[in-house]
Amino acid sequence: MKLRMLALAPLAVLAFAAPSLGGGAPIVAKPLAVGKIRATTVHVTSGAVILDSIRVNPGGSFGWHKHGAAVEVVVTAGTLTVLDPTVGNCTPFTVTKGQSFVEPANHVHLARNDGKAPVTLYALYLGLPNAAASNSAETAPDGCKA
Numbered sequence: 001m002k003l004r005m006l007a008l009a010p011l012a013v014l015a016f017a018a019p020s021l022g023g024g025a026p027i028v029a030k031p032l033a034v035g036k037i038r039a040t041t042v043h044v045t046s047g048a049v050i051l052d053s054i055r056v057n058p059g060g061s062f063g064w065h066k067h068g069a070a071v072e073v074v075v076t077a078g079t080l081t082v083l084d085p086t087v088g089n090c091t092p093f094t095v096t097k098g099q100s101f102v103e104p105a106n107h108v109h110l111a112r113n114d115g116k117a118p119v120t121l122y123a124l125y126l127g128l129p130n131a132a133a134s135n136s137a138e139t140a141p142d143g144c145k146a
Contacts, residue, residue: 068133078119
């Protein structure tokens with residue numbers, strides 16, 4: 001019990017000190033996107049972290065591509081259709097508002113909007129060697145047809 005109290009002490013100090021750190025205003029955080037995710041293990045290397053806000057109009061597609069780093073995607077509106085050769089033998093699956101998924105670095109996949117409404121999402125790239133490595137076009141993997 002004493003150990004827990006000691007561990008919480010620095011947090012309590014920060015909570016009370018926060019108003020004075022910002023010139024009297026409390027610290028306020030606003031979530032930009034919230035999504036449920038399944039447990040995953042993703043290798044992340046040193047590099048740039050980039051957060052993109054993306055809109056995909058109906059009929060829009062990223063095409064077959066890969067990322068130079070692991071990327072976490074959170075869908076905030078609409079339904080994104082994803083084709084991944086490692087999931088269901090490339091059978092399309094959907095990711096809707098409030099859901100998310102992770103793609104490992106250099107993993108070929110396709111994402112598109114098959115719906116009638118725009119899809120909005122956030123993509124968080126973790127450890128890009130450089131900003132230009134965020135996306136690169138690829139050919140469809142064997143057995144995958146868009």
